[in-house]
Amino acid sequence: MSLNIQQGDNRPFFMDKERLADIIDRITSNTATDEDLAAYNAWCDAMQEQEPEINNLAGLESRTWKKIRQQTGLAPKPKVVGWRIAAAALLTGVIAGSVLLFRHSGDKQALPAASTVAAMPHDIPSGKNTATLTLANGKKILLADVQQGKLAAQTGSEISKTADGTLEYRPVSAGTAATPQYNTLSTARGEQYQITLPDGTRVWLNASTTLTFPTSFAGMNTRQVEVNGEAYFEVPGDPAHPFVVLTNRQRIKVLGTHFNVNNYPDEPFAKTTLLEGAIKINDQKVLQPGQQAISSANGALNITKVSTEGIVAWKNGYFEFNDENIYEVMRKIARWYDVEVIYEGNIPTNGMEGTISRFENVSKVLHTIQQAGLLKFRIEQKKIYVSQY
Template sequence: MMNQTRLEELFALYYNRTATPAQIAELMALLEHAPPETLEMLILQNGEKLADTDDVIARNNADNILQQILRSEPAPVQRRYWRPYAIAAAVSGLLLGAAYLWLHNRQQSVTAPVQVVAADMAPGKEHATLTLGDASVIALDTATNGLMRLQGNAAVRMVNKQLVYTGHGNGDVTWNTISTGRGNHYSLVLSDGTRVWLNAASSLRFPAAFTGKERAVEVSGEAYFEVARDAGRPFRVQLAGHHEITVLGTSFNVHAYNDEDYTATTLVSGCVKINNHLLRPGQQARTGSADNIAITYEDTEQAIAWKNGYFWFEDVSIHVLMKQIARWYDVEVRFEGNITEDGFSGRISRDLPLSKVLQILSLNDIHFKINGRQVTVMP
């Protein structure tokens, strides 16, 4: 699904003449997949800003002006934020078309930074598999709205493509597991009203209905929780490495992939406790292999950017960055040659095809080759 919020944000930057070359590239890639009425709506919303400009771009001048705007690349993006880039001319719908043609021709040139040997990879989709207490498995992308299964006092329903549990426990615990796999994401509502979003290559093990004096679940991968408040029954999240998060009612993000050497819990609102350490909103608890916990203040929007449809990198090496790319597009990544270890910072829509994301990253003169489900990163 098109990330409308990100598209509007980039379009506004473009009209305000503050978009960076990387943001322009992302905007053109998003517009390639946007319906005509969306483009018309964006132009109407932002069009009044054109009245403040001195010139309106004529069709025969659009491409020349675009070349002026983009002919000088910014400083390599891995060393600092993609810096603001003042656009030297007014923008219009005509310039958007010229920009896309320029990007398309650039990608197809001999020195194209992204080579697509086989088919391009589409972004992740909304899909998961549900394993019930009797070991039966349901593919959720084909499930229809309505009652799917009864498990004791718990009912499992599909409501507007979202998995919803209702009911109360009767003493017996029936465990279910939902798994997204690489290239997928999903969300569900637990029987207590808690909402959970799962990122790619993640799983959640939970009771069909909560019983007893606490609500306990297990997470692998990445998940965002909006926990229903119940002062009499704390909510507990068990992570890999035996770390445990205790909650009463709050919103937080958990990053706990098995192929990472750390776990991170970021509190958005409320209060949580991880291994006897209390977190305040805006704080992140990061644990390493030695079980030590470091608590810092972090940008919560960055922590949950994946849920809102973005990749958001802050001084991240290409090796770490490509782990996110690999999970989201379900590809294998290999490295050739002497690849820079300097950090990348920036934000990119997760709605883009893989080649478009790599094209934006290649502004740092890193090259990529897509061959089926294998991506090669080269200097």
């Protein structure tokens, strides 16, 4: 396969994918020849004139290419060899289908990744789309075990499993129960799921998450639900009936918006991130798109600007790390692969930045991290051991 990029004079520049990967490996290991550097610099020149056709990079999505350009500055700019080498290292990961960097004393060091990764012993597959629905009467429905179609009828709603494997509540009458009925949708470690609530709100649940909600919002002044774990919401507007999400550290009030709630008990902070619209946190702060509300255990609330794409990467099938240390990274991995993590000895806490598919076996994710040369891993049954390299 060749990477075909139009130069400024409209002459195509061809670089074989395997050759490019070999050159980048030599650049990052300081063994590149003058010929290697000349070839790579010519490729960079062509790349700056016009983006490569996305289809020529197998499996590369436009969102990934956009992120790479943002991180490396791949746009017309002064020719700086240091920039070229940083871009080269990052592009190695792109060709492999993932990218990961470590931060050392404020500098980013690239992590090369092989296009194929040998599985570690006792490999563990990724999580799956399933959950458990607990009805108001205590009955539990394992959603992996049921076929599409109607599952149950409750006051004000009919529950169905859709053709695409999600759960849907459909209002069937305007009547209300004397006492509201509440259901709970829960994902275990290694599970994720999606539900449409009676008002049309769509919710994505990450692993180890519970969502408690009424079977009907009819007759209620507010549409109120409770979340523990992590969930992404798309709420339709209804000014007369605000939507409220309760967690143990935040009260989130919205009229119609898209936002992500991260409230895991093993995380030091509860974080709510706004993508669209406006929300109010704890009846105090109003967030604007791109802002995140961070609550600590002592009740302190801080607002910060964040990259929303990274926050909801889990919903789109990726791990995306933004200057996160190994403990933060491994908490995500432990929840998604349903494993126990054991640390041995002194563990470096350098920040990681990068993107890896959530649907790879855990060995490929660990191998990618391990290639930085700071950490090593071994898998024994459902345990991952982490130690210094």
